[in-house]
Amino acid sequence: MTKQFPSYKSQSPIILSIDTSCDETAAAVTRGVVVLSNVIWSQAAAHAQFGGVMPSLAQRMHRERIDFVIDRAISKSQIPITKLSAVAVTAGPGLAIALEVGIAKAKELAGKYQLPLIPVNHIEGHVLSPLARPNITHNPSLNLRGEIKEDDIGLPNLGLVVSGGHTELILINKIGDYKILAKTLDDALGEALDKAARMLGLGYPGGAILEKMAKLGNPKIYPLPLPMARSEVKNSFSFSGLKTAFYRLTQRINRDSSISSGLSSRQIYDLSSAFQNRAFQHLERVIKNVIQNTPLPLFNQRGGSERVFLVGGGVAANMELRKRLRKIGKELGLKILFPYSTKLTGDNAAMIGIAAGLRYNPHNSLFATKYELVDRKPRWSVEEI
Ligand code: KG4
Ligand code: ZN
Numbered sequence: 001m002t003k004q005f006p007s008y009k010s011q012s013p014i015i016l017s018i019d020t021s022c023d024e025t026a027a028a029v030t031r032g033v034v035v036l037s038n039v040i041w042s043q044a045a046a047h048a049q050f051g052g053v054m055p056s057l058a059q060r061m062h063r064e065r066i067d068f069v070i071d072r073a074i075s076k077s078q079i080p081i082t083k084l085s086a087v088a089v090t091a092g093p094g095l096a097i098a099l100e101v102g103i104a105k106a107k108e109l110a111g112k113y114q115l116p117l118i119p120v121n122h123i124e125g126h127v128l129s130p131l132a133r134p135n136i137t138h139n140p141s142l143n144l145r146g147e148i149k150e151d152d153i154g155l156p157n158l159g160l161v162v163s164g165g166h167t168e169l170i171l172i173n174k175i176g177d178y179k180i181l182a183k184t185l186d187d188a189l190g191e192a193l194d195k196a197a198r199m200l201g202l203g204y205p206g207g208a209i210l211e212k213m214a215k216l217g218n219p220k221i222y223p224l225p226l227p228m229a230r231s232e233v234k235n236s237f238s239f240s241g242l243k244t245a246f247y248r249l250t251q252r253i254n255r256d257s258s259i260s261s262g263l264s265s266r267q268i269y270d271l272s273s274a275f276q277n278r279a280f281q282h283l284e285r286v287i288k289n290v291i292q293n294t295p296l297p298l299f300n301q302r303g304g305s306e307r308v309f310l311v312g313g314g315v316a317a318n319m320e321l322r323k324r325l326r327k328i329g330k331e332l333g334l335k336i337l338f339p340y341s342t343k344l345t346g347d348n349a350a351m352i353g354i355a356a357g358l359r360y361n362p363h364n365s366l367f368a369t370k371y372e373l374v375d376r377k378p379r380w381s382v383e384e385i
Helices: 044-048 055-077 096-112 122-131 189-199 207-215 240-256 265-293 319-332 350-359
Strands: 014-019 024-031 034-042 086-092 117-121 157-162 167-174 177-184 307-312 334-337
Touching: 014 055, 014 096, 014 350, 024 055, 024 350, 034 055, 034 350, 044 055, 055 096, 086 096, 086 122, 086 350, 096 117, 117 122, 117 350, 122 157, 122 167, 122 307, 122 350, 157 265, 167 265, 177 265, 189 207, 189 240, 189 265, 207 265, 207 319, 240 265, 265 319, 307 319, 319 334
Parallel strands: 014 086, 086 117, 157 307, 307 334
Antiparallel strands: 014 024, 024 034, 157 167, 167 177
């Protein structure tokens, strides 16, 4: 049975979005690409004792926190719930039993308020997150209703997602039509940084703290191999060889150390710097190679003379990485865009609302299908949207 929804007005859709794909319980309200509220309750501290995310604990904590997080998102947005155009929820990829919590809640709310339910791919959310705008905006390509026209972002363009679970270079043909140009053969970049941080005793997740330590160190003190340096650069990233080399290196330094407590601060700074440097060098090398050697479709000139390159995901918060990607941008004529806040780089629901809003079409029957058809897709690829 097709549900009847309120007719579409010229206004951008106001969407309540939910993400429970991993260890952040998140809800947001967006109007088009404008973020009206973005509430994130991280469970990281609870999972830290296990050195990684425990799915059953994540599920329990999502269940305990989700109502509170949604209520906060709605009250902070100052939008009455009756004004919502739709509910959006992350359907995948992610932890199956964690995704389940958000999906069940989204169905409950969509049913209660008779709203369309939009399932969103988490990676699509990350890659489109640089298009999000704060509530007060002076961006001329954005009208006050929160619309971004495809012409204005120069599609087809490029995207990069660097998170704890994914490392993907993506061709964005148009919103909803993606092709993966390169992905990782093993660990994701964030996962590799977290593992290196753990070897140095920096806690979990350690990407951000590794960045701080690396800033104080010299990347040239300790030798580490550049991943896949001897092989011809292909359309793949790989971080597991670097991780193994780093493990051996830290073990050796620990063994030889004169300090009983293990590594000295100086050694931690230099080791962090060496690992981060090699991991980023590899990322840069593959990105450059793929972009230079892949015939890319022409992009719309209204996007400017440079092709737009959207960068999202937890590791996109890293300032050193941003600097290096901007340099690549200069060399290859790319206009690099990052999310405007670190509340949009790590897992959040605003990016899910933005992705849903950019594809929202009240006349599309996709949004009016039975809620039962919306189900968790733990391994959902961004190419299969
Ligand atoms: O996007 P995200 O919150 O979750 C996933 O979808 O995986 O990304 C989390 C990842 C973690 O690996 C975390 O260590 C990393 O992002 N991260 C960083 C920084 N902040 C978060 N890595 C490097 N530098 C940072 N400043
Ligand atoms: Zn994520």
